[in-house]
Amino acid sequence: MAQLTQRAATFQRTLSAAVSSTRCLSTASTSPISVETSLPFTGHKIDPPSRSVETTPQELLSFFRDMALMRRMEIAADSLYKAKLIRGFCHLYDGQEAVAVGMEAAITKKDCIITAYRDHCIFLGRGGTLLESFAELMGRKDGCSKGKGGSMHFYKKEGGFYGGHGIVGAQVPLGCGLAFAQKYSKDENVTFAMYGDGAANQGQLFEALNMAALWDLPAILICENNHYGMGTAEWRAAKSPAYYKRGDYVPGLKVDGMDALAVKQACKFAKEHALKNGPIILEMDTYRYHGHSMSDPGSTYRTRDEISGVRQERDPIERIRKLILSHDLATEKELKDTEKEVRKEVDEAIAQAKESPLPDPSELFTNVYVKGLGVEAFGADRKELRAVLP
Amino acid sequence: MLGVLRRKVACKANGVSALGQGIRVVASRAFSSSGKEMTVREALNSALDEEMSADPKVFIMGEEVGEYQGAYKISKGLLEKYGPERVLDTPITEAGFAGIGVGAAYYGLRPVIEFMTFNFSMQAIDHIINSAAKSNYMSAGQISVPIVFRGPNGAAAGVGAQHSQCYAAWYGSCPGLKVLAPYSSEDARGLLKAAIRDPDPVVFLENELLYGESFPVSAEALDSSFCLPIGKAKIEREGKDVTITAFSKMVGYALQAAEILAKDGISAEVINLRSIRPLDRSTINASVRKTNRLVTVEEGFPQHGVGAEICASVLEDSFEYLDAAVERIAGADVPMPYAANLERMAVPQVEDIVRAAKRACYRSTPLAATA
Numbered sequence: 001m002a003q004l005t006q007r008a009a010t011f012q013r014t015l016s017a018a019v020s021s022t023r024c025l026s027t028a029s030t031s032p033i034s035v036e037t038s039l040p041f042t043g044h045k046i047d048p049p050s051r052s053v054e055t056t057p058q059e060l061l062s063f064f065r066d067m068a069l070m071r072r073m074e075i076a077a078d079s080l081y082k083a084k085l086i087r088g089f090c091h092l093y094d095g096q097e098a099v100a101v102g103m104e105a106a107i108t109k110k111d112c113i114i115t116a117y118r119d120h121c122i123f124l125g126r127g128g129t130l131l132e133s134f135a136e137l138m139g140r141k142d143g144c145s146k147g148k149g150g151s152m153h154f155y156k157k158e159g160g161f162y163g164g165h166g167i168v169g170a171q172v173p174l175g176c177g178l179a180f181a182q183k184y185s186k187d188e189n190v191t192f193a194m195y196g197d198g199a200a201n202q203g204q205l206f207e208a209l210n211m212a213a214l215w216d217l218p219a220i221l222i223c224e225n226n227h228y229g230m231g232t233a234e235w236r237a238a239k240s241p242a243y244y245k246r247g248d249y250v251p252g253l254k255v256d257g258m259d260a261l262a263v264k265q266a267c268k269f270a271k272e273h274a275l276k277n278g279p280i281i282l283e284m285d286t287y288r289y290h291g292h293s294m295s296d297p298g299s300t301y302r303t304r305d306e307i308s309g310v311r312q313e314r315d316p317i318e319r320i321r322k323l324i325l326s327h328d329l330a331t332e333k334e335l336k337d338t339e340k341e342v343r344k345e346v347d348e349a350i351a352q353a354k355e356s357p358l359p360d361p362s363e364l365f366t367n368v369y370v371k372g373l374g375v376e377a378f379g380a381d382r383k384e385l386r387a388v389l390p
Numbered sequence: 391m392l393g394v395l396r397r398k399v400a401c402k403a404n405g406v407s408a409l410g411q412g413i414r415v416v417a418s419r420a421f422s423s424s425g426k427e428m429t430v431r432e433a434l435n436s437a438l439d440e441e442m443s444a445d446p447k448v449f450i451m452g453e454e455v456g457e458y459q460g461a462y463k464i465s466k467g468l469l470e471k472y473g474p475e476r477v478l479d480t481p482i483t484e485a486g487f488a489g490i491g492v493g494a495a496y497y498g499l500r501p502v503i504e505f506m507t508f509n510f511s512m513q514a515i516d517h518i519i520n521s522a523a524k525s526n527y528m529s530a531g532q533i534s535v536p537i538v539f540r541g542p543n544g545a546a547a548g549v550g551a552q553h554s555q556c557y558a559a560w561y562g563s564c565p566g567l568k569v570l571a572p573y574s575s576e577d578a579r580g581l582l583k584a585a586i587r588d589p590d591p592v593v594f595l596e597n598e599l600l601y602g603e604s605f606p607v608s609a610e611a612l613d614s615s616f617c618l619p620i621g622k623a624k625i626e627r628e629g630k631d632v633t634i635t636a637f638s639k640m641v642g643y644a645l646q647a648a649e650i651l652a653k654d655g656i657s658a659e660v661i662n663l664r665s666i667r668p669l670d671r672s673t674i675n676a677s678v679r680k681t682n683r684l685v686t687v688e689e690g691f692p693q694h695g696v697g698a699e700i701c702a703s704v705l706e707d708s709f710e711y712l713d714a715a716v717e718r719i720a721g722a723d724v725p726m727p728y729a730a731n732l733e734r735m736a737v738p739q740v741e742d743i744v745r746a747a748k749r750a751c752y753r754s755t756p757l758a759a760t761a
Contacts, residue, residue, distance in 0.1 A: 112497070146530035153528040162496050162533065167520050173486050174521055177493015184449070184475065184499060207486025214481075367531045368565050370589035373621045375668035377565070382706070 028058040033327060037262035038319070044244050046251035046280070049269040053261040057329040059105060061338075063260045064324060066104075067097040067317045068339050070121040072346045073130060074290070077120065077137060080350070081294045086137045089166075090151045091118040092290040095258075098316035099224055099284045100125040102263025103192060107271060110187065114162040114175040115194035117152035118224075118288075122194070126161035128154065130349035131356075140356035147359045148367070169202030171195060172221065176208040176279075179219035190218040190274045192267070198229020200243045209279060213250050216278035220270045221247070223283045224257065230292040231301045244283035257284030258314040287314065365389060424609040431601040433575035434464045437582040438502065440614045442472055445500060448586060449476040451491055452504030452541075461506050462542065462601055488514030488539070492521045495537040495591075502586060505541035508557045508595065522591040523566035535591045540582070543571070543595035544638065544689045545737050551725035556690030558637065561593040562666040562699070568620055569666040571595045573641040575605040577664055580618030588620060595666070597638045623670035625677070629659035632683040632747050635674060635700055637663040640687045640738060647743035656751055666696060674700060675708045682713040683750040687743055692720035717746040 032054050041048035074094040080086045093100070096118070103113070104125040115122050120133055128144055136143025137151055144154050145164075154164040162178060165171040175193025182189050199205065200223050212219045223243040227234050234241040244252030251273070255266040266282050273280050287310045291298025299307070324330050330338075365377050365387040372389025379385025428436075442448045449472075454461045456469040456479040469477040480487040484505065491501040505511045511518065518539055525533045544556040561569045568590055572578040578596070585592040610616060626641060627648050636644040641662045648658040659677050663670065678684050684704055686697030697718040704716060722736040748754040 114493070145528060145532070148530050149528045155529040155532045157529075157532045162493075163525075163529065165521070167516055170489060170516060170521055173489020173517070174493035174496065176486075177490035177495070178497050179493075180490055181494040181497030181499045184494070185497075204483075204485040204489060207481070207483035208490060210481060210483065211486055211490060215478075367527045367529075369568070370526055370531075370534045370536075373619075373668060375621055376671070 028056075028061050028329065030056045030058050032056055033060075035261055035323065037256060037265065038259045039256045039262070041262070041266065042244070042254040044242075044247070044252040044254075044281075045249075046253065046273070048253055049265055053265045055261055055264075057327070060320060060324050060327075060329060063101050063105070064317065064320045064335060065338050065342065066101045066125070067260070067320065068342045069130075069345065070094075070097045070100065070124055071317060072339075072342050073120060073124065073133060076346050076350060077134075078290070078294065080134070080137065085354070086151065086294075087139070088150055089117065090137070090294040091292065092294070093118050093121040093288065095289040095310070095315070096224060096226060096286045097121060098260040098319075099222070099257050099263055099286055102260040103222070103267045105260070105264040106267035107192070108189070109158075109160045110189045111271070112160045112162055112175070112178045112182070112189070112191040113194065114165070114171045114178060114191065116168060116171055116196065116199065117164070117166050118196075119152065119154050119164045123154040123156060123161060123164070126156045126159035128156050128159065128161070130346060131352050134350050134353035135356045138353055138356075139358060140353060141359045141363070142353065142356040146363065148363065169195065169199040169204055172199070172202070172205040173208035175221075176212045176217055176219045179212065179217040179274075179279075180215070183215075183217055188275060190220055190271050192220045192222050194222040194224055196229060197223065197225040197227060197234045197241065197243060198232070198237065200225075200246060201238055209247060209250055212279040218274040219279045220267070220274050221279065221281045223281060224286055225283050226286050226288045228288075228292070228301065231296065233301065242283075244281050247279070247281045250279050250281055252281035252283060254283045254285065257286030258310075258316045259319060260316055362387070424607060424612060426607050426612065427604045428575040428579075428607045429602055429604050430572070430575050430578045430596070431462070431464060433578035433607070434582055434596065434601075435466055435468075437579045437586075438465060438468060439471065441583055441586040442468065442476065444614070445586075447498065448500045448502065449478065449494075450502045450504065451478040451480055451487055453480055453482055453506050455479060455504050460504075462598060464596075464601070465504070484510050484513035485517065488517040489521060491537055491539075492517050492535060495522070495535045496525070496533055500536050500538075500586060502538045502540060505539060507546075507553060507598070508541055508543040509553050509555055511539065511541070511557065518561070518567070518591070518593065519564055523564050525566075526590070527566055534589050536589045538582075538585045538592045538594055540585075540594035541596060542598040542601075544597055545721070545726060545733075546598045548728060548730070548733065549726075550728045554726035556595075556688065556721065557593075558595055558666045558688065559690055559695045559699075561595075562669070562696060563694075564667075566591065567667060568592045569595065570620065571637040571663065571666055573600070573626075573638055573662050573664070575607050576611045577618065577624075577662070579607070579611055580616055581620070581664060584617045584620050587617065592620075595638065600639055600642075603642075618664070621665045621668035621670060623664055623673040624662045625659060625673070626662045627658070627660040629657040629681065631657045631681055632685060632750050633659045633661060633674070633677040633681045634685045634687060634743065634747060635661045635663055635697075636687040637666065637696070638689070640689055643738065643740050644687055644743055646740045647747065650740070650744050651747055654748070654753070656747060656753065658747055663696075669699065669703070671703045671707065675704060678704050678708050679711040682711055683747075684712070685717040685719060685743065685746045685750055687719045687738060689721050689737060692718060692723055695720050714750045714752065717750050719743055719746050
């Protein structure tokens with residue numbers, strides 16, 4: 001009650017504060033706010049965009065919610081992995097959420113994204129659901145790849161998300177191929193090919209970049225530089241860890257990847273550039289709190305001080321929280337309520353995913369081909385198990 | 391040429407068994423001779439031309455495919471006709487352009503990626519296997535890859551060890567790929583058109599030495615809608631004493647061997663595999679059940695080769711029908727030498743096939759070596 005009387009002057013907002021935060025989102029204003037990015041952009045062979053980013057209360061609140069959701073999903077995946085419900089590889093994205101969310105804010109679902117194996121949050125950003133994500137991680141039939149892909153092979157073609165790739169660096173030529181197809185089809189859209197600081201040294205990246213530049217493909221290479229390629233720090237892997245400059249003749253931009261607004265600005269700028277002038281590299285300076293994967297504690301090659309330091313100084317969710325609070329767009333309680341809701345959503349999705357069954361044994365032999373031609377395929381003992389490919 | 395005439399005669403003579411042969415024989419009778427001949431090169435070129443004309447999503451990418459008119463002139467004239475947006479000359483970066491091709495296929499285009507020879511495909515093999523072959527499965531059907539990787543495969547003449555390997559067995563072992571190996575001009579036309587229209591990734595293994603060879607083509611094969619089924623072998627020559635399987639250039643050698651064997655009273659049935667994956671096990675097994683003897687022929691390395699798979703398949707499905715051990719003729723178990731005499735020893739010759747067939751028929755000359 002005291003809160004309400006204090007806010008008597010801002011009656012409209014009070015109404016929304018009295019109901020759940022989701023109502024707060026939809027009634028939040030779309031009136032523009034201008035925010036400065038944390039750091040200026042650094043350009044390579046290009047004039048960087050302005051530090052001043054246009055946003056709205058609605059956008060900032062949605063950034064908060066979306067990143068909180070991604071964070072919660074990844075933390076929950078950690079627990080599921082330790083409970084042995086997720087098997088094999090599991091590469092978590094917590095800390096890097098601002099890249100996924102900022103990028104989505106600048107583009108449409110007609111633009112394409114392709115990334116490597118740290119793909120759960122990108123999948124969510126492209127319209128994937130929590131259920132599809134958790135079910136896939138646990139190898140159930142309601143997973144986005146019907147349980148047949150696993151953590152590294154999430155896809156959502158109708159949302160413009162082309163995976164989900166396990167071979168470091170392979171996704172970059174594939175992404176340039178998507179951009180090639182967009183240009184061939186005269187689609188006026190772009191492709192974001194994402195890779196890490198480890199993949200940045202791959203030869204095929206330079207092969208593809210060369211062709212993208214030769215043919216003016218609308219390809220945007222996003223280097224998510226979290227400073228460690230598995231256990232190898234960037235300075236031990238790259239003679240030149242200035243990844244935004246590694247394109248040489250291809251322009252580049254260095255971006256604070258922990259600042260969702262900076263990411264949005266850079267991606268918007270890059271899209272305009274790529275449609276007119278061909279490829280551009282964006283280096284997102286970001287950080288992963290987890291190790292490379294669930295098999296890696298992440299603390300043998302980094303100090304715990306470094307990890308907690310980033311969490312304290314640069315956490316992307318905290319940055320948006322501070323921004324929202326300082327602009328009076330929501331109260332601390334409302335934001336905490338959002339986080340509680342998100343947690344509940346995640347828990348419900350996990351419960352639902354746990355109910356989802358494993359794929360039917362017949363699925364072993366489906367999707368080998370699009371057109372199976374009635375050909376026979378064999379199980380381990382071909383006298384025991386064989387199937388006709390549909 | 392002789393093989394074709396003989397086949398026509400054989401068809402008439404085998405009228406009684408025609409029913410048993412079923413559709414295959416009827417189909418081969420149905421092709422009326424057009425009196426026309428076509429080189430394999432012309433066949434491939436016309437297939438590419440027709441498919442590009444029919445579907446604007448089809449494009450060609452590779453080294454020298456455009457302005458040079460194709461390293462082996464397979465893509466001659468296509469740049470002029472379809473323009474640089476659809477016929478793309480690439481830098482010498484196989485991993486890069488194979489990946490770009492696969493990405494374009496993800497989006498829905500229909501790329502035809504040329505490797506100047508399949509030896510260079512090893513630079514891009516990760517994209518062929520991990521990015522192309524497996525994607526439809528890993529994505530449970532969301533991401534299909536309607537791409538064709540084509541180019542010359544196997545030994546040429548005097549090109550040495552790094553330029554002579556046959557990749558049929560390597561690609562043929564991978565689920566998710568279709569692997570084709572044409573022999574004649576009809577094969578080249580029908581299979582390439584089928585490959586381009588197929589929604590799955592196809593590895594299309596041509597042969598440099600066959601490019602200039604001429605074959606008669608039926609009127610049906612000249613039609614722009616002509617397609618051959620993927621996964622079906624062709625009985626090039628019917629016989630009853632021994633089955634000889636072969637693909638690509640070795641089909642010609644097998645047919646020559648069959649001629650020689652015929653003079654010795656051995657009637658060899660020559661199967662042109664056409665498709666390495668899917669392998670037409672039913673045609674092969676049906677033939678072995680008829681002849682009871684098998685010789686497999688391939689140019690590639692013997693260990694874990696195509697012949698090994700055929701042998702295993704026949705043992706599994708037709709063991710009781712075998713009257714002799716399966717014989718394998720393959721390339722020598724060595725990197726390809728350059729010297730002409732050594733090279734000749736490293737690649738199967740017609741006499742090798744004849745000798746093996748005779749052994750399978752227990753008709754070989756006595757092993758004088760033991761004396």
